[in-house]
Amino acid sequence: MKRHVKFIKFSPTQNMTILVDGQHLKDDYQQIALRLMAYDHVYAEQVGFIEKPKQSNADGNLxxxxxxxxxxxxxxxxxxxAHQKGLRENNESHLLIETSGTDDLIRCRVKKVxxxxxxxxxxxxxxxxxxxxIEYKNTYLEAYNVQYEDFFHLVLKVKRINAEIKETAENxxxxxxxxYPDILIGILLYEEESHYLAPLIYIPKLNSMxxxxxxxxxxxxxxxxxAFLRKGKVSVRIKQPGGSIHVFGEHENKTLKSxxxxxxxxxVAQGEAFITL
Structure with missing residues (x-):
């Protein structure tokens, strides 16, 4: 059965992202996503589905x-x-987003430039x-576990990112x-001196790495x-293969505050895709 799927494709720091707009069965989300992400299809690194907000003060639900x-x-x-609302150049829009993976509303500030x-x-x-x-091949690798409610990231501080250390991260x-077959796993190779990050994201249930x-x-x-190491505020531009993302953090009284x-x-694109389920 061929299905028509409305989509919008984005490039946030070249982390190609597809959002599906329209009602679909939740049981079909994974199949739709895997097809859209495929190299011979629309092609992206991840897929989300736009749903109706459940909370009255939310502007969107992902x-x-x-x-x-x-x-x-x-x-x-x-x-x-913000684009749909007709945000004009140099103006800002402030929004609240519901999303999977957290019960918190995500505060968003969008500015058209x-x-x-x-x-x-x-x-x-x-x-x-x-x-x-982390024990690997009879050696121990120094790492930091950043644990969230439904996923975790492992920060591996390395002097230089190369093919060997990337293969190690994949293993x-x-x-x-x-x-942990039901949660997202991120292995973050981080060159601290240059603030360069190579992020590996693995979702076992989708077999997506x-x-x-x-x-x-x-x-x-x-x-x-x-912020945990410095026990204070951080404001750092993190370089990545697709560009830079700025992070702001605040650690106070032994607690991460923000x-x-x-x-x-x-x-980058908006249209209709054809999928056979």
């Missing part, structure tokens, strides 16, 4: 295909809503940030996926990690 949280997808939805949008959003706070030794992700060109949630986790990210989002 559900990711793996029911995870995604910062870049939240920014994309905020930009789309020339032909794209600058978006700054609040991010869910991790439940804890703690050092963790670690797969091993962890066997232990992607080296993202720009990861909003991973950027927030780097901010949480740095996390925000800011990046550029472009709307």
């Amino acid at each position: 559900r990711m295909a793996g029911n995870e949280f995604c910062g870049n997808a939240c920014m994309s939805l905020a930009v789309f809503i 020339a032909n794209n949008y600058r978006c700054r959003i609040s991010m869910p706070l991790p439940k804890k940030v703690e050092p963790r030794n 670690i992700a797969q091993s962890m996926g066997e232990i 992607v080296w993202e060109r720009g990861c909003g949630s991973g950027t927030a986790s780097i901010g949480a990690y740095l 996390l925000q990210i800011e990046g550029t989002v472009n709307i």
Whole structure:
């Protein structure tokens, strides 16, 4: 059976994101997402579904295909809503977004700049940030676990990102996926001196493993990690393959108080896709 699916495609720091607009059965979300993400189809790194808000004060509702949280997808939805409302150049729109992966409403500030949008959003706070030794090939790798309600990121501080360490990250992700098959797993290779991040995102239930060109949630986790180490405020531009995302964090009285990210989002396509389920 061939299905017509309305979609919008975004480029938040080249982390190509598709949002599906229209009602579909939740049981079909994963199949729709896998087809749209395929190289021979619309092609993207992740897919979210626009739903009707449940809370009266929410401007939009986003559900990711793996029911995870995604910062870049939240920014994309905020930009789309602002675009639909006719946001003019150099003006701002302030929005609240419901999303999978957190019970918190995500605060979004969207500003139109020339032909794209600058978006700054609040991010869910991790439940804890703690050092963790990872055993791999009879050696221990120093890492930090950034644990959220429904997903976790593992920060691996490295001197240089190369093919060998990327292969190691993929193997670690797969091993962890066997232990945690129902949650998103992020392996964040981080060069601290240059503030360069290579983010690997693995969703076991979708069998999706992607080296993202720009990861909003991973950027927030780097901010949480740095704020934890410094025990204070951080404001850092994190370089990634697709560009830079700015993270702002505040750690006070042994507690992480706030996390925000800011990046550029472009709307690159809108149309109808054809999918056989």
